Amino acid sequence: MSTTYDIAIGSEGPALEVRDLSVFYGETKAVDSVSLSVPERGVVALIGPSGCGKTTLLRCFNRMNDLIKAARVDGAVEFGGVDLYDASVDPVEVRRRIGMVFQKPNPFPKSIYDNVAFGPRINGFQGDLDALVEESLRQAALWDEVSDRLGDSAYALSGGQQQRLCIARTLAVKPQIVLMDEPASALDPIATQRIEELIYELKKQYTIVIVTHNMQQAARISDYTAFLYMGKLIEYGPTDAIFTNPREERTEAYVTGRFG
């Protein structure tokens, strides 16, 4: 059985409640009975060595694993009291409300404007699209750099700008939760810093779950940290506690750089 860690949840309740979640790729168990609560309006970091299941776990939160034919999910992820894996839930609707930013910047081969407008358009947005695009680009701290060239191809942007564009694109569909899968791993230190500052701003409005390889990054930006090892949740708690006073020996070994 897994251990459930208590998290001080505010009055708004948890954004996500993960119960006994396991993921299988064929015969391989990639995530093993994980339970955790993601608090509203905060940053939860998932850390652990390569192959520990953190990305797989993250992709369960908006049912991206559905797209991998061999993957099978057991357990529950509750979002607003509804299990995302209930038969009545439409994964398309889940992904609209729980957005995702990927490891490598993956803008569409379209203009900057069309990248941001894509999500609202496919979701039948009725309203001032120009205003929404501007608002999203401002939220992603990209507006000042691109406001005079919205018609240019997104590929003309630098890697860091592309990643902020991808964040703007995600924000444009007004998700409640933003999942980020190592969003800065393909970026240089300066671009990384900008993404981290952005996450710091975004957490005032959004719940963010971020996978990262970079422990300093987890320590800098997250409120809660979950340490996964070989598919299991080893420890979960306030980031301060995980990094300064971990309860588990393996957590300590990992955060102090003794393995991983």
Add this chain to the structure above:
Amino acid sequence: MTRSERPVDDAARTAFHRRRRLAGSVFAVVCGAATLVGVVALAVLLADVFADGFRELDVAFLTSFASRFPERAGIKAALAGSIWIVSLTALIAFPLSVAAAIYLEEYAPRSWVTRAIQTNIANLAGVPSIVYGILGLALFVRALGLDRSVISGALTLSLLVMPVIIMAAQEALRAVPSTIREAAYGLGATRWQVVRTQVLPMAMPGILTGTILALSRAVGETAPLIMVGAVGFLAFTPQGLSDSFTVLPLQIYNWVSRPQDEFRALAAAGIIVLLTLLLTMNAVAIILRNRYSSRS
């Protein structure tokens, strides 16, 4: 660096380097020669055809029907027939093939049925065209009662080119990075929206290239069209789907097989027309591809 780590024999090393560089040069020359075989053959063919056919090529040749008299014979019926056939084939085969490719790549479950279909398509692409002719004769001309008509020919050629277009389209769809699909799904797109708004536009240049290559093959086909009743001598252009027709390769063959030299010259002129049609199609493909690429 100590003495024992240094190359013992500098002369041997130099010889080795020289041999290695020589082998590289020889390889480059051999590959260059292999490239030239195709180019030279094509150049000789073109020169020969142009020498024979160029003086026959005039407006009258393009606007006259076939005739027993070489000086009055023209290619109008065959050119019109070829354009009819290839246009109809494109209209029929392109949407069907793209739809099939999208189904196989984006929707079909990874089951043995899918694999069986996939294997069949690959095999169909290698079936000799005369077999498609026999199929067309049995199915369209006889069973469906379409008779020896333009539509029978176009349907037959559609069957012939579909496997090739399907495979080219699948290849193009597979080449769309999965990160683009994920990005679209992650924004709440349905599968249909992902395909329509992202995957298909990105794959379109590849699909169009494959389609035009397949259609170029169709333009040059003779055997299956003879099977479904293309005629060698025709004094009118098709006015509708159920009219009889002839096509350029058939007209060319018809002229080549006549004893008089004048007809050989006509055949050469016909070949020039056929090649021009092919090059025009390729040009259209390139223009379409560039338009799609620049838009995305």
